[in-house]
């Protein structure tokens with residue numbers, strides 16, 4: 632039985648970024664597993680939720696319904712804080728994912744690209760980094776040896792795929808309370824002025840100041 636593990640940051644990432652893939656492989660008889668790191672309680676669009684706890688409960692219920700529609704074999708929503716994955720203990724979060732990779736033993740791992748997908752959300756970038764390291768370290772017998780002592784075995788998944796985006800919409804702005812430091816904003820602004828159509832142009836031939844000494848004959 633082939634197995635696929637998808638790791639995301641928020642409830643709805645599984646549908647928005649990977650829904651078609653997850654449903655396709657479920658329909659082909661592949662086991663599909665989902666680990667979502669947060670319950671999305673810091674979302675901008677909050678429905679009727681009165682506080683973060685209520686929103687977290689709503690989004691977990693929605694994730695459960697999404698899992699049914701996508702016919703997931705298993706799903707799990709962990710309790711890391713939404714909007715703060717970049718401030719969590721790196722080794723410990725990766726360890727949580729390594730444990731799940733060593734337990735589920737997927738052939739393929741899916742996660743979001745390090746650019747943060749179309750929204751460039753910092754949590755998306757972080758889940759990418761955490762999952763990439765977990766994919767590597769789950770295979771090594773000298774990482775998280777306490778898990779091996781408890782009976783798990785190292786596991787090397789065959790492939791790691793990113794659900795990535797080349798661009799973010801120009802109207803998408805980072806909320807004010809999460810603004811980046813001024814020096815980073817300046818660097819991003821100067822990057823945005825660059826013309827993407829020039830990125831893949833071959834380099835112009837080098838100009839030589841020396842004049843030809845003879846004409847072709």
Ligand SMILES: [Zn+2]
Pocket residue numbers: 640641643644752755
């Ligand atoms: Zn998200």
